[in-house]
Amino acid sequence: MTWIELDRSSGTPLYRQVxxxxxxxxxxxxxxSGERIPSTRELSTQLQVSRNIIVEAxxxxxxxxxxxxxxxxxxxxxxxTYLESRHQTVSKLETExxxxxxxxxxxxxxFRPGIPALSLFPRKIWMQLAQQECTHAPDEAWGYGKPExxxxxxxxxxxxxxxxxxxxxxxxxxxxxTGATQSISLITKLLLTHTSDVILEDPITHEIHTIFTQPGxxxxxxxxxxxxxxxxxxxxxxxxxxxxxxxxxxxxxxGVLPIQRRVQLxxxxxxxxxxxxxxxxxxEFRYEGAPISSLQGLDPERVIYIGTFSxxxxxxxxxxxxxxxxxxxxxxxxxxxxxxLHTPTWEQMILTRFIEEGHLERHxxxxxxxxxxxxxxxxxxxxxxxxxxxxxLGHSTGLHLIAEFLNIQFTAQxxxxxxxxxxxxxxxxxxxxxxxxxxxxxxxxxGNLSEEQIKKGVxxxxxxxx
Amino acid sequence: MTWIELDRSSGTPLYRQVxxxxxxxxxxxxxxSGERIPSTRELSTQLQVSRNIIVEAxxxxxxxxxxxxxxxxxxxxxxxTYLESRHQTVSKLETExxxxxxxxxxxxxxFRPGIPALSLFPRKIWMQLAQQECTHAPDEAWGYGKPExxxxxxxxxxxxxxxxxxxxxxxxxxxxxTGATQSISLITKLLLTHTSDVILEDPITHEIHTIFTQPGxxxxxxxxxxxxxxxxxxxxxxxxxxxxxxxxxxxxxxGVLPIQRRVQLxxxxxxxxxxxxxxxxxxEFRYEGAPISSLQGLDPERVIYIGTFSxxxxxxxxxxxxxxxxxxxxxxxxxxxxxxLHTPTWEQMILTRFIEEGHLERHxxxxxxxxxxxxxxxxxxxxxxxxxxxxxLGHSTGLHLIAEFLNIQFTAQxxxxxxxxxxxxxxxxxxxxxxxxxxxxxxxxxGNLSEEQIKKGVxxxxxxxx
Numbered sequence: 001m002t003w004i005e006l007d008r009s010s011g012t013p014l015y016r017q018v019x020x021x022x023x024x025x026x027x028x029x030x031x032x033s034g035e036r037i038p039s040t041r042e043l044s045t046q047l048q049v050s051r052n053i054i055v056e057a058x059x060x061x062x063x064x065x066x067x068x069x070x071x072x073x074x075x076x077x078x079x080x081t082y083l084e085s086r087h088q089t090v091s092k093l094e095t096e097x098x099x100x101x102x103x104x105x106x107x108x109x110x111f112r113p114g115i116p117a118l119s120l121f122p123r124k125i126w127m128q129l130a131q132q133e134c135t136h137a138p139d140e141a142w143g144y145g146k147p148e149x150x151x152x153x154x155x156x157x158x159x160x161x162x163x164x165x166x167x168x169x170x171x172x173x174x175x176x177x178t179g180a181t182q183s184i185s186l187i188t189k190l191l192l193t194h195t196s197d198v199i200l201e202d203p204i205t206h207e208i209h210t211i212f213t214q215p216g217x218x219x220x221x222x223x224x225x226x227x228x229x230x231x232x233x234x235x236x237x238x239x240x241x242x243x244x245x246x247x248x249x250x251x252x253x254x255g256v257l258p259i260q261r262r263v264q265l266x267x268x269x270x271x272x273x274x275x276x277x278x279x280x281x282x283x284e285f286r287y288e289g290a291p292i293s294s295l296q297g298l299d300p301e302r303v304i305y306i307g308t309f310s311x312x313x314x315x316x317x318x319x320x321x322x323x324x325x326x327x328x329x330x331x332x333x334x335x336x337x338x339x340x341l342h343t344p345t346w347e348q349m350i351l352t353r354f355i356e357e358g359h360l361e362r363h364x365x366x367x368x369x370x371x372x373x374x375x376x377x378x379x380x381x382x383x384x385x386x387x388x389x390x391x392x393l394g395h396s397t398g399l400h401l402i403a404e405f406l407n408i409q410f411t412a413q414x415x416x417x418x419x420x421x422x423x424x425x426x427x428x429x430x431x432x433x434x435x436x437x438x439x440x441x442x443x444x445x446x447g448n449l450s451e452e453q454i455k456k457g458v459x460x461x462x463x464x465x466x
Numbered sequence: 467m468t469w470i471e472l473d474r475s476s477g478t479p480l481y482r483q484v485x486x487x488x489x490x491x492x493x494x495x496x497x498x499s500g501e502r503i504p505s506t507r508e509l510s511t512q513l514q515v516s517r518n519i520i521v522e523a524x525x526x527x528x529x530x531x532x533x534x535x536x537x538x539x540x541x542x543x544x545x546x547t548y549l550e551s552r553h554q555t556v557s558k559l560e561t562e563x564x565x566x567x568x569x570x571x572x573x574x575x576x577f578r579p580g581i582p583a584l585s586l587f588p589r590k591i592w593m594q595l596a597q598q599e600c601t602h603a604p605d606e607a608w609g610y611g612k613p614e615x616x617x618x619x620x621x622x623x624x625x626x627x628x629x630x631x632x633x634x635x636x637x638x639x640x641x642x643x644t645g646a647t648q649s650i651s652l653i654t655k656l657l658l659t660h661t662s663d664v665i666l667e668d669p670i671t672h673e674i675h676t677i678f679t680q681p682g683x684x685x686x687x688x689x690x691x692x693x694x695x696x697x698x699x700x701x702x703x704x705x706x707x708x709x710x711x712x713x714x715x716x717x718x719x720x721g722v723l724p725i726q727r728r729v730q731l732x733x734x735x736x737x738x739x740x741x742x743x744x745x746x747x748x749x750e751f752r753y754e755g756a757p758i759s760s761l762q763g764l765d766p767e768r769v770i771y772i773g774t775f776s777x778x779x780x781x782x783x784x785x786x787x788x789x790x791x792x793x794x795x796x797x798x799x800x801x802x803x804x805x806x807l808h809t810p811t812w813e814q815m816i817l818t819r820f821i822e823e824g825h826l827e828r829h830x831x832x833x834x835x836x837x838x839x840x841x842x843x844x845x846x847x848x849x850x851x852x853x854x855x856x857x858x859l860g861h862s863t864g865l866h867l868i869a870e871f872l873n874i875q876f877t878a879q880x881x882x883x884x885x886x887x888x889x890x891x892x893x894x895x896x897x898x899x900x901x902x903x904x905x906x907x908x909x910x911x912x913g914n915l916s917e918e919q920i921k922k923g924v925x926x927x928x929x930x931x932x
Contacts, residue, residue: 012629020632027764063755065724080726083733083764118605127600134593139584142780143914163478166486178644182806211804258531259493260546267549289529293489298549314608316811338677340648344810345782448609 006047014049018057026066027083035077037067109457110424113252113400113445114282114311117370121314125359126350133349145345147336149176149321153352157321160355161307165280166293168300173329175322175336176343179315180281180308183322184211187242187277187304189335190328192217196241199274201229203431203438205251208244217241221433224250226393228257231264242275242304243268247295248283252428252443254394254402256292266299275325276303282311282398284364287372301325309351311399311447312364319347371399374446374454381458386466399447402428408465409439423460472513480515484523492532493549501543503533575923576890579718579866579911580748580777583836587780591825592816599815611811613802615642615787619818623787626821627773631746632759634766639795641788641802642809645781646747646774649788650677653708653743653770655801656794658683662707665740667695669897669904671717674710683707687899690716692859694723697730708741708770709734713761714749718894718909720860720868722758732765741791742769748777748864750830753838767791775817777865777913778830785813837865840912840920847924848910852932865913868894874931875905889926 004021006014025031037043040058044051058075061067068078148154154171161167177183192198194216200208202221209219220240222233228250234243243265247257257265269276278295286292296303308320324332336342354360379392382403395401408414410427418425426443429435446454470487472480491497503509506524510517524541527533534544614620620637627633643649658664660682666674668687675685686706688699694716700709709731713723723731735742744761752758762769774786790798802808820826845858848869861867874880876893884891892909895901912920 023759060755064758065726078726080729083729115609118608121605121608123600127597130596130600131593134589134596139587142584142587142782143581144781178806178810181804185805207804214804256529260531260544263546263549289526292530298493315610315807316608318806318808318810338647338673338680339651340644340784340806341781342784344644344784344813347810 004047006049015053015056015060018043018047018049018054019060022057022061023064023066026077026081029082031077033077033079033081036073037075037077039074107456108419108422108424109449109453109460111400111426111442111444111446111457112424112448113426113443114315115445115448116311116314116399117367117448118314120367120370122359122363126354129350129353129357129359130346133346133353137346137349141345141349145342145348147333147342148172148174149343150345150348150352153348153355156352156355160360161294161323164361165283166297167305167323168297169305169323170326173300173323173326175324175332176348177320177322177336178318178340178343179310179320180279180306181207181211182339183306183308183320184208184277184279186322186332186335186339187306188212188215188217189339190331191241191275193241197238199235199238199240199243200433201245201250202433203252203428204244204246204433206431209433212244219433223434224253224255226253226255228255228261229265231257231261231268234265234268238272240272240274242277244277244279245295246279246281248280248286248292249397250394251279251281252394252400252402252426252431253441254397254400256396257295262295262298265295266302269299269302277306278303279306281306281308284312285368285371285399286397287368287375288396296323301327304328312360312367317347319343319351371447374449374451375401377451378444378446378454378458381455385458385462389466393441400443400445402441403444404441405465406440410442411439418461418464421460421464423457423464425461470513472515481519481522481526484509484513484515484520485526488523488527489530489532492543492547495548495550497543499543499545499547502539503541503543505540573922574885574888574890575915575919575926577866577892577908577910577912577923578890578914579892579909580781581911581914582777582780582865583833583914584780586833586836588825588829592820595816595819595823595825596812599812599819603812603815607811607815611808611814613799613808614638614640615809616811616814616818619814619821622818622821626826627760627789630827631749632763633771633789634763635771635789636792639766639789639792641790641798642814643786643788643802644784644806644809645776645786646745646772647673647677648805649772649774649786650674650743650745652788652798652801652805653772654678654681654683655805656797657707657741659707663704665701665704665706665709666899667711667716668899669718669894670710670712670899672897675899678710685899689900690719690721692719692721694721694727695731697723697727697734700731700734704738706738706740708743710743710745711761712745712747714746714752714758715863716860717745717747718860718866718868718892718897719907720863720866722862723761728761728764731761732768735765735768743772744769745772747772747774750778751834751837751865752863753834753841754862762789767793770794778826778833783813785809785817837913840915840917841867843917844910844912844920844924847921851924851928855932859907866909866911868907869910870907871931872906876908877905884927884930887926887930889923889930891927 006017040051040054044054065078066081067075069075153176154174157174158169158171188211192215196217197220198212198217199220199222201224220235220238223230228247229245280294296305305323309317375395382390382392389406391404393402393404428438428441428443432438472483506517506520510520531544532547533541535541619642620640623640624635624637654677658681662683663686664678664683665686665688667690686701686704689696694713695711746760762771771789775783841861848856848858855872857870859868859870894904894907894909898904
């Protein structure tokens with residue numbers, strides 16, 4: 001008699017326990033092919049359970065091919081069911097993979113760049129709109145959508161971008177993506193092969209180095225100064241797939257590309273017949289003057305435009321957009337479809353209302369005031385603590401600035417030391433393609449810090465660095 | 467005097483209108499480099515607007531590099547600002563790209579497969595959970611998440627999958643994705659190069675042919691019968707990246723892979739030392755017996771598992787998951803990060819509650835009854851209308867079945883004819899790698915159709931095909 005242990009207190013139904021026991025024993029060879037197993041009546045008596053339970057278990061085993069009936073003879077283990085078990089216990093992972101919860105200091109001041117003020121995400125309005133959309137959306141809204149995204153959202157977005165960023169596009173040029181990273185991925189798939197060159201600023205977001213080189217493309221870095229990419233250094237003897245720029249607020253150094261350089265850039269792209277990719281990630285928060293008009297508006301057929309709501313609203317929403325020149329639209333939509341079909345519909349519906357009803361602009365205006373105040377406070381603290389040992393750069397826009405120190409190099413050890421002392425700052429050097437030129441600079445994000453935290457953070461910096 | 471037209475009724479602020487006029491004229495050369503422009507006082511008088519407005523416009527132009535002041539001399543157009551305008555009016559798109567709204571018949575019966583009953587998406591519960599999560603989530607929930615997804619969701623999902631699908635995995639093996647398509651994309655990036663072979667069922671979802679061949683991999687099709695992939699035909703002399711299978715409900719033909727073939731498949735993978743990718747897209751809806759245990763549970767270190775909530779809940783949510791063997795976890799997470807960082811957080815939070823509180827299982831149980839009823843009704847209508855002219859296949863599971871017709875070939879013209887007559891059915895042949903063997907078969911999805919629609923649709927089929 002095969003021993004089958006049943007646990008009546010377990011949440012698993014009894015028939016399933018019987019099924020699993022037999023399945024395991026058949027797979028591991030404890031019950032051999034051709035071996036007879038008890039009839040349902042016999043097993044029901046042996047295990048003291050109702051015959052129905054055994055019948056149900058046997059039906060499952062039969063359906064899956066583990067057992068077969070031979071008329072008049074009984075029930076037997078089927079052929080070809082032995083599987084040598086090789087898998088190690090998955091609990092090995094418990095020790096190998098679960099990193100100890102790092103002794104995350106609860107009051108570590110984290111100057112992480114690119115994070116908006118999370119406590120000020122407009123939850124209430126977002127929730128109300130979400131509720132209304134969920135309740136009133138037609139059934140079709142819960143089915144498969146189109147890769148480019150809702151027409152209504154694209155229409156409203158195109159209008160909004162024209163008005164606020166000087167972006168010139170037809171709604172059909174827009175694809176609603178799950179953020180800037182996906183937009184960059186899509187462009188990479190669209191335009192780069194292993195023989196491509198990509199021209200880009202140096203330094204520039206280090207994940208982008210990786211994304212662009214994934215298909216084997218070659219990076220052609222162009223240095224950056226306080227006015228962004230030094231366009232007169234654009235390399236003449238290349239056939240680039242595209243030039244990737246952050247002209248509104250160079251990342252990370254923060255320069256704003258002036259019109260002369262924008263003209264040079266576009267002329268360069270026309271001469272080499274390549275695209276420009278404009279990544280416009282936080283230009284809404286410009287603290288001196290109105291937002292700089294986009295590069296895209298100067299040549300909509302040549303400039304691909306990437307936008308995101310991660311800094312304006314919340315990175316957790318994962319929503320952004322991509323504006324493609326007309327010739328790339330169909331391929332772009334097709335690629336988006338093959339990537340993840342489309343961006344979640346509900347978020348698109350909420351966002352449409354959020355923009356349409358003016359909440360977005362009000363939110364941006366409100367946040368701009370708050371961020372300006374935080375920026376000013378940070379600059380003040382830095383000046384108070386470091387005086388002329390420090391130069392502040394790239395602070396005209398966005399959610400971060402650069403602090404350049406006269407006599408300090410920010411090596412990995414130095415950064416670790418600072419973190420041990422309760423303050424986390426971010427290296428510029430990690431984003432550099434040509435190394436060694438930015439060791440004295442750090443990125444300080446202030447979007448998600450209160451003035452109290454800013455003050456504490458800078459004091460901790462001073463206690464180590466001075 | 468340069469004519470600048472101001473429209474006081476326009477929504478655009480006056481200072482912005484002044485700015486834009488000057489910008490345009492400078493860019494297109496109407497105002498030349500070095501040319502003097504009016505002082506703020508002069509222009510304010512000319513345009514009859516307050517001087518503040520002109521001052522603001524000029525500050526913007528100055529900040530962007532369009533104009534410069536020469537002390538004592540006045541204000542001048544800066545050098546290097548001329549940009550030959552080449553872009554055609556984007557309105558060309560109006561005619562080229564906007565396809566006429568197709569004369570979509572409002573009562574077209576669409577047998578689209580893979581669509582759940584959209585009107586039965588549990589909006590109310592989803593909304594309630596969404597509201598609670600939005601209100602009570604900590605601020606950090608609105609910041610950047612981790613590529614693998616929320617730990618709580620992965621833990622609950624791992625537990626749920628073990629119980630209902632026999633999937634054996636540690637929560638750290640899970641990555642929450644934006645659906646099966648993204649999971650397949652990620653696996654492709656993880657495992658395939660241009661020298662890879664991919665073994666797959668034939669026929670199989672046609673988009674998958676495209677996704678796998680994108681990096682240049684070669685498809686090695688294995689034919690399918692009523693029990694899924696014919697595993698004895700697995701090609702011996704290949705070094706495949708992986709074998710891709712839909713063992714719970716072969717797509718599109720619907721067979722369920724029995725244990726003997728599962729054993730053969732795993733032994734094949736062990737011999738050739740390759741992975742198996744199990745795409746388990748609708749196995750919750752099994753109408754005869756309990757759900758078939760997953761292939762993954764037989765060899766968790768070799769089988770990659772793809773799951774989705776598109777059929778169980780809604781395709782619009784764009785949420786699914788990927789279970790990787792331990793050795794692929796780190797690379798998988800890194801790739802997800804470089805693709806789109808992470809899956810939207812709010813949906814993850816809602817889904818966690820939805821599963822944890824038992825709503826998912828109740829929903830599945832409820833929908834299973836409804837789908838079974840619809841399936842039975844469809845089979846009944848087909849039998850009533852077509853008798854022995856038709857064989858129904860693959861109907862033990864899921865949201866679609868196959869109708870095989872004795873004497874009819876479903877060419878593109880035949881499908882078009884049917885659509886003109888108010889019924890849309892889906893070709894099997896389009897999913898075939900080896901062509902010509904499935905012309906007499908069509909896919910009929912019934913998940914999103916009422917009995918009335920099913921009846922009407924089959925009658926329309928009969929009116930054309932008989």
